[in-house]
Amino acid sequence: MIVNFSFVLLLFISVFVSSANAKATISISIRALNRSGDSVVIQWSGVDSPSNLDWLGLYSPPESPNDHFIGYKFLNESSTWKSGFGSISLPLTNLRSNYTFRIFRWSESEIDMKHQDHDQNPLPGTKHLLAESEQLSFGSGGVGMPEQIHLSFTDKVNTMRVMFVAGDGEERFVRYGEEKDLLGNSAAARGMRYEREHMCDSPANSTVGWRDPGWIYDTVMKNLNNGVRYYYQVGSESKGWSEIRSFIARDLYSEETVAFMFGDMGCATPYTTFIRTQDESIATVKWILRDIEALGDKPAFISHIGDISYARGYSWVWDEFFAQIEPIASKVAYHVCIGNHEYDFPAQPWKPDWAATTYGTDGGGECGVPYSLKFNMPGNSSEPTGTKAPPTRNLYYSYDMGSVHFLYISTETNFVKGGSQYEFIKRDLETVNREKTPFVVVQGHRPMYTTSNEVRDTMIRQKMVEHLEPLFVDNNVTLALWGHVHRYERFCPISNNTCGKQWPGSPVHLVIGMAGQDWQPIWQPRPNHPDVPIFPQPEQSMYRTGEFGYTRLVANKEKLTVSFVGNHDGEVHDTVEMLASGEVISGSKESTKVPNLKAVSASATLMRKSESNTLWYVKGAGLMVAGVVLGFIIGFFTRGKKSSSGNRWIPVKNEET
Numbered sequence: 001m002i003v004n005f006s007f008v009l010l011l012f013i014s015v016f017v018s019s020a021n022a023k024a025t026i027s028i029s030i031r032a033l034n035r036s037g038d039s040v041v042i043q044w045s046g047v048d049s050p051s052n053l054d055w056l057g058l059y060s061p062p063e064s065p066n067d068h069f070i071g072y073k074f075l076n077e078s079s080t081w082k083s084g085f086g087s088i089s090l091p092l093t094n095l096r097s098n099y100t101f102r103i104f105r106w107s108e109s110e111i112d113m114k115h116q117d118h119d120q121n122p123l124p125g126t127k128h129l130l131a132e133s134e135q136l137s138f139g140s141g142g143v144g145m146p147e148q149i150h151l152s153f154t155d156k157v158n159t160m161r162v163m164f165v166a167g168d169g170e171e172r173f174v175r176y177g178e179e180k181d182l183l184g185n186s187a188a189a190r191g192m193r194y195e196r197e198h199m200c201d202s203p204a205n206s207t208v209g210w211r212d213p214g215w216i217y218d219t220v221m222k223n224l225n226n227g228v229r230y231y232y233q234v235g236s237e238s239k240g241w242s243e244i245r246s247f248i249a250r251d252l253y254s255e256e257t258v259a260f261m262f263g264d265m266g267c268a269t270p271y272t273t274f275i276r277t278q279d280e281s282i283a284t285v286k287w288i289l290r291d292i293e294a295l296g297d298k299p300a301f302i303s304h305i306g307d308i309s310y311a312r313g314y315s316w317v318w319d320e321f322f323a324q325i326e327p328i329a330s331k332v333a334y335h336v337c338i339g340n341h342e343y344d345f346p347a348q349p350w351k352p353d354w355a356a357t358t359y360g361t362d363g364g365g366e367c368g369v370p371y372s373l374k375f376n377m378p379g380n381s382s383e384p385t386g387t388k389a390p391p392t393r394n395l396y397y398s399y400d401m402g403s404v405h406f407l408y409i410s411t412e413t414n415f416v417k418g419g420s421q422y423e424f425i426k427r428d429l430e431t432v433n434r435e436k437t438p439f440v441v442v443q444g445h446r447p448m449y450t451t452s453n454e455v456r457d458t459m460i461r462q463k464m465v466e467h468l469e470p471l472f473v474d475n476n477v478t479l480a481l482w483g484h485v486h487r488y489e490r491f492c493p494i495s496n497n498t499c500g501k502q503w504p505g506s507p508v509h510l511v512i513g514m515a516g517q518d519w520q521p522i523w524q525p526r527p528n529h530p531d532v533p534i535f536p537q538p539e540q541s542m543y544r545t546g547e548f549g550y551t552r553l554v555a556n557k558e559k560l561t562v563s564f565v566g567n568h569d570g571e572v573h574d575t576v577e578m579l580a581s582g583e584v585i586s587g588s589k590e591s592t593k594v595p596n597l598k599a600v601s602a603s604a605t606l607m608r609k610s611e612s613n614t615l616w617y618v619k620g621a622g623l624m625v626a627g628v629v630l631g632f633i634i635g636f637f638t639r640g641k642k643s644s645s646g647n648r649w650i651p652v653k654n655e656e657t
């Protein structure tokens with residue numbers, strides 16, 4: 001009797017499902033992609049009475065429940081969707097397990113505003129599955145293919161670290177040499193991984209956010225000759241090798257130092273997901289790649305000073321990030337410091353009373369674990385997580401490059417007097433050999449100076465001024481670079497909030513968090529947003545802009561120059577020079593074409609000539625008018641961009657609220 005009832009029920013369900021979706025089919029153009037970035041075309045047909053909200057979900061691993069998608073696209077992106085068929089082409093990242101694709105019917109009456117993404121858009125409904133595709137895999141190497149290759153310096157000068165990811169823990173190597181067809185040197189890579197139980201909160205440890213991160217490999221290429229190009233590849237005979245890449249070995253004695261520096265970049269995804277992603281990061285990577293190629297055989301490196309992938313607990317976003325930066329990070333060392341979006345969690349070990357509003361849940365439950373394992377910076381700084389997770393590392397360290405000493409610090413862990421980081425910073429700055437490196441550059445995530453004076457970071461700014469600024473001033477720091485605020489802003493040489501004349505005693509501060517993330521209160525009023533925060537520009541702020549981009553640092557023994565490159569045109573829009581004599585020469589907002597780095601010196605001279613034309617903009621009566629126009633342009637641009645991808649743009653809001 002029970003058997004008969006079950007049989008009837010099964011029959012009823014199958015008849016109901018097949019009659020509702022009898023005709024809908026979905027197929028993929030290829031069953032296996034070679035590598036991350038390759039595209040698949042997903043085609044569907046037979047969708048009856050198409051709805052504007054019908055959608056395509058991406059799933060990996062393929063057995064994921066319907067509401068555990070990686071991301072989604074609306075079918076109406078295809079021009080023929082109203083006819084019940086269409087196609088969408090998607091570049092995909094290798095997540096070391098197969099993908100499937102499912103199409104769903106979703107209608108306006110089913111919108112549930114209780115289930116929203118990070119942008120407060122409703123998450124698409126999964127009640128009506130129309131069809132599911134076959135599985136898509138990655139290449140003949142499958143999970144064994146090494147990907148996400150990135151380089152960094154170590155504490156030893158004649159070395160270069162290389163890290164990468166693969167889907168299994170079998171042995172892998174790097175092989176390298178000065179000739180592309182003779183990679184005669186080899187080193188074994190150490191494989192490691194982290195587990196779901198190491199995540200400290202949701203979404204990182206939830207079934208929605210967690211995915212297997214694969215095995216992270218780490219090895220060092222040794223005995224490199226200064227400033228020489230090396231070729232390398234990673235992998236193994238049995239599991240396959242990556243393509244051959246190359247880099248210029250670090251040159252401690254190079255006459256010129258070149259770096260590309262920014263914060264808060266994040267990554268772009270070809271689909272909408274649970275959290276906001278950063279479309280602007282595409283242009284940042286593109287222009288930096290242009291600059292690296294223009295350098296030819298000169299060494300360089302990258303500094304990404306916190307808020308790195310913005311994965312915030314959605315594991316696959318880290319994969320998307322590393323796939324996106326690989327074209328630059330496999331060519332030059334990619335250095336990082338920790339930001340709130342890598343670390344912040346309620347039980348973090350250091351959370352003083354005065355910072356109650358400063359440290360929260362921005363890390364999305366990652367508590368620094370992916371950051372700590374996916375990068376391996378010089379030094380051996382670490383702090384316990386207070387959980388089962390491995391310690392948080394890559395907190396503070398330094399190295400020399402040419403004429404510059406670079407120091408990286410953590411604003412997320414204890415930096416006040418008496419702590420181990422404070423002692424490190426003090427000792428580091430006090431022992432710099434200024435004969436060898438006349439310039440000292442400090443980098444950290446949350447700014448000591450910014451005119452985006454958000455209340456929640458007020459105390460941290462005060463504590464940084466109280467504890468760290470005296471070290472910077474007493475030890476003649478040349479330049480301090482900060483992120484966190486998603487804007488470019490340059491201050492005068494400054495100490496105790498007062499403009500000085502020379503960088504010895506008054507370091508120049510720059511905020512450079514403008515590489516991708518677009519969620520930021522703006523400085524100027526906009527006609528249609530009269531209630532939003534407005535932060536007037538004080539005289540200490542020499543230049544600020546809402547444009548996205550990155551900075552270039554070029555230094556020799558006589559001069560250190562920083563230029564802001566705008567993503568909208570790839571050109572320099574602000575420059576500041578710090579001379580070895582102590583003089584600081586302010587830049588300009590004037591756009592000066594700099595097709596490659598060879599022209600930087602010339603453009604800096606041009607900037608000096610146009611300086612007198614600039615000050616009216618930052619100080620004069622034209623400020624208000626310029627601000628309104630600028631704000632309107634920013635608002636229009638971002639709103640347009642987000643609506644085109646199906647998102648609703650929230651014009652001005654604190655990132656964390």
Ligand SMILES: [Fe+2]
Pocket residue numbers: 306307339340341445483484485
């Ligand atoms: Fe931040």
